Amino acid sequence: xxxxxxxxxxxxxxxxxxxxxxxxxxxxxxxxxxxxxxxxxxxxxxxxxxxxxxxxxxxxxxxxxxxxxxxxxxxxxxxxxxxxxxxxxxxxxxxxxxxxxxxxxxxxxxxxxxxxxxxxxxxxxxxxxxxxxxxxxxxxxxxxxxxxxxxxxxxxxxxxxxxxxxxxxxxxxxxxxxxxxxxxxxxxxxxxxxxxxxxxxxxxxxxxxxxxxxxxxxxxxxxxxxxxxxxxxxxxxxxxxxxxxxxxxxxxxxxxxxxxxxxxxxxxxxxxxxxxxxxxxxxxxxxxxxxxxxxxxxxxxxxxxxxxxxxxxxxxxxxxxxxxxxxxxxxxxxxxxxxxxxxxxxxxxxxxxxxxxxxxxxxxxxxxxxxxxxxxxxxxxxxxxxxxxxxxxxxx
Numbered sequence: 001x002x003x004x005x006x007x008x009x010x011x012x013x014x015x016x017x018x019x020x021x022x023x024x025x026x027x028x029x030x031x032x033x034x035x036x037x038x039x040x041x042x043x044x045x046x047x048x049x050x051x052x053x054x055x056x057x058x059x060x061x062x063x064x065x066x067x068x069x070x071x072x073x074x075x076x077x078x079x080x081x082x083x084x085x086x087x088x089x090x091x092x093x094x095x096x097x098x099x100x101x102x103x104x105x106x107x108x109x110x111x112x113x114x115x116x117x118x119x120x121x122x123x124x125x126x127x128x129x130x131x132x133x134x135x136x137x138x139x140x141x142x143x144x145x146x147x148x149x150x151x152x153x154x155x156x157x158x159x160x161x162x163x164x165x166x167x168x169x170x171x172x173x174x175x176x177x178x179x180x181x182x183x184x185x186x187x188x189x190x191x192x193x194x195x196x197x198x199x200x201x202x203x204x205x206x207x208x209x210x211x212x213x214x215x216x217x218x219x220x221x222x223x224x225x226x227x228x229x230x231x232x233x234x235x236x237x238x239x240x241x242x243x244x245x246x247x248x249x250x251x252x253x254x255x256x257x258x259x260x261x262x263x264x265x266x267x268x269x270x271x272x273x274x275x276x277x278x279x280x281x282x283x284x285x286x287x288x289x290x291x292x293x294x295x296x297x298x299x300x301x302x303x304x305x306x307x308x309x310x311x312x313x314x315x316x317x318x319x320x321x322x323x324x325x326x327x328x329x330x331x332x333x334x335x336x337x338x339x340x341x342x343x344x345x346x347x348x349x350x351x352x353x354x355x356x357x358x359x360x361x362x363x364x365x366x367x368x369x370x371x372x373x374x375x376x377x378x379x380x381x382x383x384x385x386x387x388x389x390x391x392x393x394x395x396x
Contacts, residue, residue, distance in 0.1 A: 002071045002074065002075065003062065005055070005058055005059055005062055006059060006071070006074075006075050006078075008055065009055040009056075009059060009075070009078055010074070010075075010078055012051065012052075012055060013078045013081055013082070013139060014134070014137070014139055016051060017048070017051070017052070017081070017082070017085070018139075018140060018141065018142060018143055019143070020044050020047060020048045020051075021048075021085055021088075021089075021141050021142045022142040022143045022144065023041065023044055024037075024040070024041045024044050024045070024089060025142050025144060025214045027040050027041045027044075028040060028213065028214070029209075029210070029213060029214060034209070034213040034339075035213060035339065037088075037089055037090050038090065041089075045089050045091055048085065048086065048089065048091070049086065049091055049093065049101060049102070052082040052086075052105065053101070053102070053104060053105065056079065056082065056104050056105045056108055057104050059075070059079075059108055060104050060107060060108045060111075072112055072115065072116055073116055073118070073125075073126075073130060073269070074126075074130070074132070075112060076109060076112040076113060076116060076118070076120070076122070076126075077122045077123075077125075077126030077130070077131075077139075078139075079105055079108050079109045079112065079122075080109060080120075080121045080122025080123070080126060081122050081126070081139070081141065082105055083102065083105055083106070083109060083121060083122075083222060083224060084121065084122055084141075084218050084219075084220070084222060085141060085218065086102060086105075086222075087220055087222035087223075088141075088217045088218050088220060094222055094223065097223070097226075106120075106223075106224045106225045107225075109121060109224050109225075110224060110225050113224075116270070117266070117270045117273075118266055118267070118268070118269065118270070119229050119266045119267055120224045120225070120229070121222065121224055121229045121232070122232060123232050123236055123267045123268070124154075124158075124232040124233060124234050124235075124236040124237065124267070125236070125237065125268070125269055126139075126232075127139070127140075127151055127154075127232070128151070128154055128155045128158050128234070128237075129155070129158060129159070129237065129269075130269070131151075131155075138151070141215075141218045142214065142215075144210060144214055144215065146206055146207045146210040146211055146214070146215055147214070147215045149202065149205060149206050150202070150206060150211060150215055153198055153199070153201065153202035153206075154202075154234050156194075156198045157195050157198050157199060157202075157234075158234070158237055158239070160191045160192070160194040160195045160198060161191070161192075161195060161237070161239040161240050161243065162237070162239040163187070163188075163191040163194075164187075164188040164189075164191035164192050164195075164239070164243055164312075164316075165188075165238070165239035165240070165242035165243050165246075166239075167184045167185070167187040167188040167191065168184070168185075168188050168242065168243060168246040168247070168285070168312070169242065169246070169275075169279075170184050171184050171185065171246070171285060172246070172282060175288075176285060176288045176289060176292075176305055176309075177301045177302070177305065179301065181305055181308075182304050182305045182308045185305065185308035185309055185311070185312050186308055186311075188243075188312045188315075189308070189311045189312050189315045192243075192312065192315035192316055192318070192319055193315055195319045196315070196318055196319050196322055199319070199322055199323070199326065199327070200322075203326045203327065203330065203331075206331070208330065208331055208334070208335055209335065211331050212331060212332070212335040212336075213335075216331075216332075219231035219232050219233075230263075230267075232267065233264070233267070235264070236264055236267040236268055237268060237269075237272055238268060238272035238273070238275045238276040238279075241261060241264075241276055241279070242275060242276065242279050243316055244257075244316075244367070244368065245276075245279045245280060245282070245284060246279060246282065246284055246285055247284060247285060247286060247309075247312060247313055247316060248284030248285060248286025248287055248379060248382070249286070249313065249316065249317075249367055249368050249369075249370055249378075249379055250364075250367045250368065251284075251377065252280040252281075254367075254376075254377050256363065256376065257364075257367065260364070261276065261280070285309055286309075286313075286379060286382060286383075286386070289302075289305075289306055289309060289386055290382060290385070290386065297389045298391075302389075303390060303391060306386060306389065306390060307390060309386075310383070310386065310387065310390075313370065313383065316368055317368055317369035317370065320364070320365050320368035320369055321365065321369060323365075324361060324362065324365045328358065328361055332354070333354070333358065336354055363376055366378055370382075370383045
């Protein structure tokens, strides 16, 4: 159970903190240059810092408030929300190393992060898989409807990816020839199709301007202590990478992909870190199918299970295409271009300039879709080979 003081801090995050952020967002959005936050709502920003520091300083003096992972992780999320909001509103203590007004918040975040084995800032899990609702309301930065829409559908998408990853994990001890493996592969395909349908709805109803100007900025990179940490990403959970690795579309020995995993490990819960590390040492399902003898490729189990496997690959690739063409293009690139903000230094949550981010995302997109490229190790040739081993009656 959380301490009385940490519960009071949580109550503040859910109420007054959210109200202050919401009021500030209304002021920002009413301007012609909506990206500007300087010299706007300074009294509200001061209230945010004073009230947040009131709780933080007392929690720091209270000492180790971790009464178990969930309690400590939840508290880290609340401190992270406070620091992220200060960064979003460009509070001096979040921007200037010589300003120590948020020193105690950084100290508490670093203490909790080090003890839990995660980054000392809020992560996507704090808003998604580990965001406890009270009377039907989970924690958000603001009361904006578009923030809630974004999180509602992100949570649905994350759990659909997790369902797909768990089905693939269960395939490992059974082996690719087991009759139930086909059922598990079909479960994974259904789950990935759920991701696609869920995202279609999200991209249709989410307001581009409110997302770009009022929701996305809370995910910016920001400093905790002496170090700057990238922003939380909706992909900071093991499931989507488990799918990448077990399907074999991405490989742990690929320097680009392994660097991506290294960069995200500490943004995940420790349990997710263990799952992903275990997957990195497993032989992929694709490699298992490729190593089947020519004689066995004529068997019913091979034909049925391979077709189910390729359907999972196609569904995973379809969600990757959707993410790149719909979310990234519509909700980040276009509004940045329309408002001449592409060169703004803090335009992306992960830190690099927008054009560098787009290049990196395109590479990941091409790995997940097994695109025909010679400059990166996609599985295009392997997928094509497996398709040729399906009999005419079985080929889709």
